[in-house]
Amino acid sequence: MMEKMTLIVPSHPKYLYVIRSALYPVVIGSGFSKKEARKIVLAVDEACSNIIKYAYEGDYSGTIALKVFVDRTKLKLELMDSGKKPDVTKIAPRKLDDIRPGGLGTHFMAEVFDRVEYDTSGAAGTVLTLEKTHS
Amino acid sequence: MMEKMTLIVPSHPKYLYVIRSALYPVVIGSGFSKKEARKIVLAVDEACSNIIKYAYEGDYSGTIALKVFVDRTKLKLELMDSGKKPDVTKIAPRKLDDIRPGGLGTHFMAEVFDRVEYDTSGAAGTVLTLEKTHS
Amino acid sequence: MKVEIVTEKIELGFLLRLKGDVDMNTSSDVRNALAKVFKQESSGMKALLIDLSQVRYMDSSGIATLVEVMQNCVKKGARLRLFELSPPVRDVFELARLASVFEIYATFNDAVMGL
Amino acid sequence: MKVEIVTEKIELGFLLRLKGDVDMNTSSDVRNALAKVFKQESSGMKALLIDLSQVRYMDSSGIATLVEVMQNCVKKGARLRLFELSPPVRDVFELARLASVFEIYATFNDAVMGL
Ligand SMILES: Nc1ncnc2c1ncn2[C@@H]1O[C@H](COP(=O)(O)OP(=O)(O)O)[C@@H](O)[C@H]1O
Ligand SMILES: Nc1ncnc2c1ncn2[C@@H]1O[C@H](COP(=O)(O)OP(=O)(O)O)[C@@H](O)[C@H]1O
Numbered sequence: 001m002m003e004k005m006t007l008i009v010p011s012h013p014k015y016l017y018v019i020r021s022a023l024y025p026v027v028i029g030s031g032f033s034k035k036e037a038r039k040i041v042l043a044v045d046e047a048c049s050n051i052i053k054y055a056y057e058g059d060y061s062g063t064i065a066l067k068v069f070v071d072r073t074k075l076k077l078e079l080m081d082s083g084k085k086p087d088v089t090k091i092a093p094r095k096l097d098d099i100r101p102g103g104l105g106t107h108f109m110a111e112v113f114d115r116v117e118y119d120t121s122g123a124a125g126t127v128l129t130l131e132k133t134h135s
Numbered sequence: 136m137m138e139k140m141t142l143i144v145p146s147h148p149k150y151l152y153v154i155r156s157a158l159y160p161v162v163i164g165s166g167f168s169k170k171e172a173r174k175i176v177l178a179v180d181e182a183c184s185n186i187i188k189y190a191y192e193g194d195y196s197g198t199i200a201l202k203v204f205v206d207r208t209k210l211k212l213e214l215m216d217s218g219k220k221p222d223v224t225k226i227a228p229r230k231l232d233d234i235r236p237g238g239l240g241t242h243f244m245a246e247v248f249d250r251v252e253y254d255t256s257g258a259a260g261t262v263l264t265l266e267k268t269h270s
Numbered sequence: 271m272k273v274e275i276v277t278e279k280i281e282l283g284f285l286l287r288l289k290g291d292v293d294m295n296t297s298s299d300v301r302n303a304l305a306k307v308f309k310q311e312s313s314g315m316k317a318l319l320i321d322l323s324q325v326r327y328m329d330s331s332g333i334a335t336l337v338e339v340m341q342n343c344v345k346k347g348a349r350l351r352l353f354e355l356s357p358p359v360r361d362v363f364e365l366a367r368l369a370s371v372f373e374i375y376a377t378f379n380d381a382v383m384g385l
Numbered sequence: 386m387k388v389e390i391v392t393e394k395i396e397l398g399f400l401l402r403l404k405g406d407v408d409m410n411t412s413s414d415v416r417n418a419l420a421k422v423f424k425q426e427s428s429g430m431k432a433l434l435i436d437l438s439q440v441r442y443m444d445s446s447g448i449a450t451l452v453e454v455m456q457n458c459v460k461k462g463a464r465l466r467l468f469e470l471s472p473p474v475r476d477v478f479e480l481a482r483l484a485s486v487f488e489i490y491a492t493f494n495d496a497v498m499g500l
Contacts (some may be wrong), residue, residue, distance in 0.1 A: 005150075006143040007157065012307045013295035014164060015140075017271040018325065020291075022142065022157035025386050029149060037360050045329050104330035108365050147411035154386040160271050173476050180444050184409045221388065237448035243480050 001069035001076060004030065009064035011052050011081070016045055019066060030070040031134060035120035040075070040132060046105030047079050047128055056128060074114075074133045082125035088118045102121030136204035136211060139165065142194040146187050146197035146216070151180055154201060166269060175210070175267060178247035181240030182214050182263055190218030190261060209249075209268045217260035223253045272296060275303040282385050283315030283348060285378075289324035292332035297328065300335050308342055316333050317385050321378065323354035328362050340372065353381040387411065390418040396500050398430030400493075404439035407447035415450050419471060423457055430463050432500050436493065438469035443477050455487065464488065468496040 005026050009015035020041050026036040048064055056062040065080040093110065094103030109116050115131035140161050142170050144150035162172040184197055190196040200215040228245065229238030244251050250266035273296040284307050292300055293351040306338075307318065317337070336352070343350040353375040355363065363369050375381035388411040389404040397418040399422050422433065432499055433454070440447075450465070458465040470478065478484050490496035 004145065005153065006141070010139065010140040013293070014271070014324055015161075016293050018140065018157050018160050018296055019293060021160060022153055024151050030386070035357070035361065037359055038231060040356075042327075042329060042362060045293060049329065049331065049385050052294065104333060108330065108362075116360065127350070149386070150409070151371070152406060167447055170400050170472070170476065173473055174480065175479070177442075177444060177473075177477060180408060184444065184446065187409065214427050239448060239481050243445065243477075 001071045004019075004070050005068040005069065006065065008063055008065045010060060011056045011064050011083070012060040013049070013052060015064070015089065016048055017088065019048055020045055023066070023068070026068050027075065030075055032075070035133075039112045043109045044077060044079070046108050047130065048127070051081045051083065051128075052103055054086060055081045059083075072134075074131055079111040079128040079130070080125060082113075083090065085120040085126055086118060089118065107135075110112065136206045140203040140204065140228065141200065143200045144203070144269055145195060146149075146191045147195040147220070148184070150199070154183055155180055158161050158201070158203070161165050161198060161203050162210065165210055167210070167267075174243075174247045179212060179214070179245045179265065181243050185240055186214065186216045186218065186263075189217045189221060192219065194218075209266055212265040214263040215260060217228065220255040220261055221250055221253060221270070226253065234270075236247075271301050275300060277303065279296060279310075280319070280333055282319070283311065283317045285319045285321065286294060287321040288366075290382055291304070291327040293329045293330045297331040299302065300332070303348065304335070304339050304342075308346070311346070314346070317349040317351060318343055319378065319381050320350070320352050322352055322359045325356050325359050326359075326379070328359050330362070330366070333362060333366050333368065336372070349385065351375060351381040351385075356374060360362055362365045389403045390409075390415060390417050392418065392422060394425075395434070397434070398408070398426065401438065402436040402439065406442040407440060407450070408442060408444045409486070412446040412450045414425070415447070419450070419454050421456075422463045423461070424462070427471075432464040432466060432497075434493065434496050435456055435465070435467050436469055437467055437474045438471055440471050440474050442452045443474050445477070447480050448483065449453065451487070464500065466490060466496040468493055470477060 007019060008020050024037055024041050025042060027040050032040065050063055053089055062081060062083055067078040091106055091128040093107035113130045113132050115129065117129045119127040137149065141152060142157050142208055144153055158179060159172055159176050162175050167175065185254060186199055197218055202213040204211040228242035248265045248267050253263045256263040271290055272290050276287040278285040298374065340350050351373045354377060355374060388407055390392050391402040393400040403415065455465050466488045469492060470489060
């Protein structure tokens with residue numbers, strides 16, 4: 001796969017806009033429709049929000065790294081943090097008919113991507129891999 | 136200085152848009168006006184165009200790395216490539232009253248930034264440092 | 271990258287226009303603006319109308335805010351009606367399967383009908 | 386990230402509307418569109434008017450393209466008039482000190498006056 005972008009920003013919510021702004025044209029450029037690209041960007045934004053909330057527990061002095069890879073058949077994204085590793089068995093969306101604030105981010109990720117994988121085997125932090133095949 | 140962003144993209148002109156999109160909100164966020172931010176982004180775009188044209192000589196398989204640092208008094212940008220090193224003594228804008236296509240990029244950089252410095256002392260490629268103090 | 275909220279008192283209650291990006295960074299601004307509205311309505315409002323045509327982006331924290339607003343409206347006996355959802359808002363409603371949970375209208379005129 | 390060019394034949398010659406980002410990646414599209422215009426004008430055009438209100442970004446390659454167009458217009462004896470420069474276009478003209486080199490007008494109506 002070809003590496004198309006690496007972006008590293010502080011773990012502060014104001015950089016979510018920066019991540020979205022940089023990612024959207026790269027996704028469009030790799031052949032997804034505007035609607036698909038908007039959903040991909042949304043799901044990545046949710047993953048980054050979760051890194052800020054859960055991995056860094058609101059500490060803005062960490063970093064979030066995003067890598068984008070592309071080949072003819074798919075888009076692969078890697079999100080890296082050096083925060084607290086999650087208990088992967090506990091990451092779960094709420095039931096959608098349980099209407100309450102929150103609990104949607106992981107649902108969006110599962111809905112948008114064909115592969116969602118948390119790798120906590122590294123020395124520090126987590127690598128979240130998100131993959132989507134061209135439809 | 137605090138590091139606010141690292142962005143690495145291929146040396147292809149279609150990524151100029153990605154660089155501009157990511158950089159603009161970071162510059163705004165560091166306290167520059169919209170007009171100043173637009174000019175800073177323009178000057179960085181010109182520096183990146185020059186990397187593609189002169190350092191990589193149109194070879195799109197290289198990379199451009201942009202780092203953004205901020206402190207209370209100034210914004211510092213570093214642009215790194217691994218292409219051909221320039222003959223720094225020969226980088227010069229055209230005279231402005233010599234109206235012809237081209238020769239404006241380096242003029243914009245000199246106009247917008249307080250410091251423009253090419254460092255070719257590394258093993259490969261160039262580090263271009265651009266600095267602007269808050270007015 | 272910022273969100274702007276314009277609040278207008280109308281006969282039926284309040285009309286809110288959201289503009290910009292509603293994400294983890296800005297949804298608290300929306301929440302605060304709405305808290306003010308609920309404080310203001312002393313005499314009991316009939317309806318809260320929210321114009322979403324100028325929203326360039328909304329994530330799950332924006333959805334969470336709207337769900338809270340809906341719960342507040344139910345408590346106060348007011349109707350919450352959303353109208354003119356921009357394409358990115360429609361995307362996130364679709365993904366959250368929320369189209370049937372909220373009262374959604376194409377235009378302001380449609381939204382005030384029958385209130 | 387793309388540039389769109391809409392060409393309209395008008396009595397005086399041609400009206401071009403540029404939309405989007407004019408940079409190293411897209412300025413060749415603008416150059417090609419303009420080359421077509423110069424080919425089309427068999428009978429000799431009086432003026433070429435360019436609407437820059439929808440240009441979200443322009444860099445020195447966009448300026449270079451406009452300078453070439455100006456040189457072509459001079460050769461053909463046609464007037465080149467730019468109008469409604471968007472803020473980013475005004476920035477780059479300012480930095481390039483080009484405001485006095487081009488004929489620049491606030492609106493289309495101003496631009497066609499006296500032609
Ligand atoms: N990166 C993460 N690290 C640790 N826990 C996480 C992470 N992402 C999600 N979770 C857990 O999964 C739950 C569901 O996440 P999500 O669907 O994004 O909704 P919300 O964040 O609104 O609760 C969270 O409440 C949290 O407990
Ligand atoms: N990164 C670079 N490496 C080598 N030469 C450069 C570089 N940047 C600029 N130059 C030289 O400086 C000249 C002026 O550059 P510039 O003002 O950007 O205008 P233009 O690229 O249109 O010629 C170029 O023509 C080139 O010879």
